[in-house]
Amino acid sequence: MVEKNMKSVVNAIEDIPDGATVMIGGFGEAGSPTELIHALIDHGAKDLTIINNNTGNGEVGLAALIGTGQVRKMICSYPRSSHSKVFPELYRAGKIELEIVPQGTLAERIRAGGAGIPAFYTATTVGTPLAEGKEIRQINGRDYVLEYGLSADYALIKCETSDQMGNLIYNKTARNFNPIMCMAADVTIVQARKIVQTGMIDPEHVITPGIFVNRIVEVCEPVTESRLIAEGVSYP
Amino acid sequence: MVEKNMKSVVNAIEDIPDGATVMIGGFGEAGSPTELIHALIDHGAKDLTIINNNTGNGEVGLAALIGTGQVRKMICSYPRSSHSKVFPELYRAGKIELEIVPQGTLAERIRAGGAGIPAFYTATTVGTPLAEGKEIRQINGRDYVLEYGLSADYALIKCETSDQMGNLIYNKTARNFNPIMCMAADVTIVQARKIVQTGMIDPEHVITPGIFVNRIVEVCEPVTESRLIAEGVSYP
């Protein structure tokens, strides 16, 4: 059996090269794989394209990764961070690119990337500046815009519990983008609060089947971004 | 609170009009809402367009519905039934229309119908007779065919457990097409082995959120098609 268990977050991400496209799960701090992100900061890969709904908070996690200058381009729906000036400053200085995508289109593009759908039509953005330059097609009397599937070289994911085969379950609204990003990346790297023996998760309750997961690493007591920010932590 | 609980399968389906498009869950007999189908036979609505993966077995359930002549058109992936001559005979006699759709395209078209995606591209069928007459587009060097979302007026669904709000869980591979059909119909009608009080299903385990369900009816001991066929039953 192929071993998915990694010794540490460092081992889990150490082959991410410069120029990689990396999806990072989470919506705000909920479901954000902060330990994996911090390992990526230490690792130092640069010229990254990062796909996440936001641009991080404070000076930890995703905001810290952006702050080091490792990120060439952000693809996200809402880059206005609370408690974070990292992205706005780099953006205004022309030091980081931004592709702004509505949240639902972002989610659907990621799912499409994972499901082998290269492109689809959607009503979202029709008639707005975000549809400019895109193909519009009328179907059954309504206008739709063509959007393309998104995939990535790597996905950094946080879950509640994984078994040895990489079957995952999540906690409440920390689920968010994580399951679809697992599907859309060539190499999906997961930090789990708990790794259990195979067979311990009811097959009816699995949210991400192990086929979408390449590497798992246990992080029993993950940090909470808001707590780090309250404590004034700035990574690294 | 809106009452979703129906008194009987008869009440649940009695407004289905002639000419309706009806999705019917199940893959073979697993997950097939046989009691709802039999109620639809008794109800007598005709000129129906039915969407299901197959065309039924023996002379019960979907095969029986086809046999009564109530179905004008089938949309399915695999109309060769085991133990059933009903569809082949009508088809060869020119008495029923057939739209053949690959199983994955069928599933994706139904999901698209439920998710507000009017059309998408897929590699499936490219270069085959089933792509004839359809738009082909090259994306990133590969050819894809354009397929349209499928939706329906009604969906007939079988699940294991529903709560009063229509949150559903399924049993094993009886899940199959049921969750996506719940999403794609204007009126989703569910037969559940058990209806429980709201709050009895863990929010992490819900497969179909109640927003996709309009009517629920308890059928505690549903028939099994294969057993009916073994017993030589022919409905009605």
Added chain:
Amino acid sequence: MAELVAADIPDGSYVNLGIGIPELVAKFVPEGREFIYHTENGLLGMGPAPTPGQEDPELINAGKKAVTANPGASYFHHADSFAMIRGGHIDVCVLGAMQVSSDGDLANWSTGAPDAIPAVGGAMDLIAGVKTIFVTTQHTTKTGLAKLVRKCSYPLTGQKVVSRVYSDLAIIDITPEGFRLLKLAPGVTFQEVCEKTDAPLLPANES
């Protein structure tokens, strides 16, 4: 305003509330009615804020504030959540506005200022997918400019989507003929609303 919006939402509706005044709708649900709240980050059956000290950083709403889950709730991933929105399954969405046009166009995501960082979130998805869009807003900007206009000057969130506007001065329907007064706030005159609206306003229908 929030109370008036709540009064117009049918029992059993699936409702998505934007950030700000729209959130207050949840406090004014009429006796005997129940709404089921959807938050686009992946929860249906959202309940009120938890008692202080009980916050769970992994149970939040789209505004990233701590919430609770009511009995009958369900969690799902983002693509499934937006399938609810974009697939037309949410009955009512209540949003704030920068501008609303008499065609029902909505602008609420960007001033289009050259130094603004564009940030759209789920607004365009909600606008494109939800069956009924209610807007709650002050009738004019802080500097007194009309927010109900003939044509939005700010970048659009969506076209021909708003059904009704609840302002501090009036409730106004968007009809094929343009803005039409439905109801005045206490002590407000039709004349005053007309003056503060930058498009023709039709008087209320007799009924």
Added chain:
Amino acid sequence: MAELVAADIPDGSYVNLGIGIPELVAKFVPEGREFIYHTENGLLGMGPAPTPGQEDPELINAGKKAVTANPGASYFHHADSFAMIRGGHIDVCVLGAMQVSSDGDLANWSTGAPDAIPAVGGAMDLIAGVKTIFVTTQHTTKTGLAKLVRKCSYPLTGQKVVSRVYSDLAIIDITPEGFRLLKLAPGVTFQEVCEKTDAPLLPANES
């Protein structure tokens, strides 16, 4: 044939087996290797058939036969199941064939006869989405016609997709140059395979 196919599948592969000979692959997994079986009706981690009397009509495979679920299994709906297939997540699919062309085209769903009822199931999805497609087939039809051909005369299931054919006579790779022998069955000559193949067959590479 099934045993030879199983020997060529790497440890830990996610595998989808077609109906018939392909199903037998599961009986020949080499010592120390483990494959995870996917069945497109919504189960990953499919196990062997249950002991008689233990069949569950709600736990079946794509051939609608009773199966079991191994530890670590998961259930999912049809769109998620085909996302695995069409999204390129299944490593190997083993299918039967009516015809395979030297370009790697596969025909296995219809003879195209005018009275045939078309029935495609999931074959076209598997062909379009799975990374490696192995075909197991008798080398010729019951009436002695070649199944390995220059160009398929039957309606295609997919174009340029087959990697390798395991027949009763030989293992044959589909290469950019066409069919190339990989290995002969015991007692079979290269000459014999060439005669029963309706396209040029290149000899095995020296190695």
